[in-house]
Amino acid sequence: MHYHGRIRPGGNMNPMLHDLRCAFRMLRKNPGLTILVVLSLAIGIGANSAIFSVVDAVLLRPLPYPEPARLANIWLHSPGIGIFRDWLSPGQYIDIQNENHSFEEMAIARLTSFTLTGLEQAEWVDGMQSSSTLFRMLGAKPLLGRLLVPEEDKPGKPPVAILSYRMWKRLFNSDPHIVGKSITLRGNQYTVAGVLRPEFRLSAEVMPAEGP
Numbered sequence: 001m002h003y004h005g006r007i008r009p010g011g012n013m014n015p016m017l018h019d020l021r022c023a024f025r026m027l028r029k030n031p032g033l034t035i036l037v038v039l040s041l042a043i044g045i046g047a048n049s050a051i052f053s054v055v056d057a058v059l060l061r062p063l064p065y066p067e068p069a070r071l072a073n074i075w076l077h078s079p080g081i082g083i084f085r086d087w088l089s090p091g092q093y094i095d096i097q098n099e100n101h102s103f104e105e106m107a108i109a110r111l112t113s114f115t116l117t118g119l120e121q122a123e124w125v126d127g128m129q130s131s132s133t134l135f136r137m138l139g140a141k142p143l144l145g146r147l148l149v150p151e152e153d154k155p156g157k158p159p160v161a162i163l164s165y166r167m168w169k170r171l172f173n174s175d176p177h178i179v180g181k182s183i184t185l186r187g188n189q190y191t192v193a194g195v196l197r198p199e200f201r202l203s204a205e206v207m208p209a210e211g212p
Contacts, residue, residue: 110129
């Protein structure tokens with residue numbers, strides 16, 4: 001059975017205040033419960049803060065590049081053959097690039113990994129093979145040396161690579177004379193053309209020239 005009523009103004013205690021006083025009396029009688037409640041509250045706040053931090057960094061904040069709203073991914077979509085989302089092949093990229101009237105600039109990139117040898121011990125490093133246009137699109141600036149140039153997108157050019165600031169510091173002890181030196185990736189020699197600035201965020205540590 002439910003009873004309904006209305007408290008007269010100024011007559012009885014505010015319902016919320018009454019509930020809080022009852023709760024405090026119960027917690028005083030049960031200090032262990034008090035610790036548990038406070039701990040649970042702290043964990044809950046911490047978990048919510050952590051979740052918000054992840055959502056904020058991944059979903060809410062813009063990409064850490066100039067004019068992020070103008071950047072877009074291009075996917076292959078062929079539902080007729082069961083392909084709903086796939087990466088473009090180099091040939092498809094070239095075809096779209098030749099017929100492009102919508103984008104100011106285009107780039108192709110592929111995440112990969114390399115075995116770096118020639119140091120005291122071999123290192124497994126994250127890498128990315130991309131066209132030279134990617135760095136310009138993302139507003140990258142070199143700390144040392146230069147970035148890739150369009151001529152290096154073409155086959156047959158001397159192999160060069162760009163190092164991330166993190167890799168340059170971690171594996172080459174921030175060598176100020178690293179530009180022009182050779183590194184060995186998967187048994188192939190690459191000349192270091194430049195080192196990226198520390199504020200440029202990219203998961204790859206080494207970026208050899210790799211045209212379409």
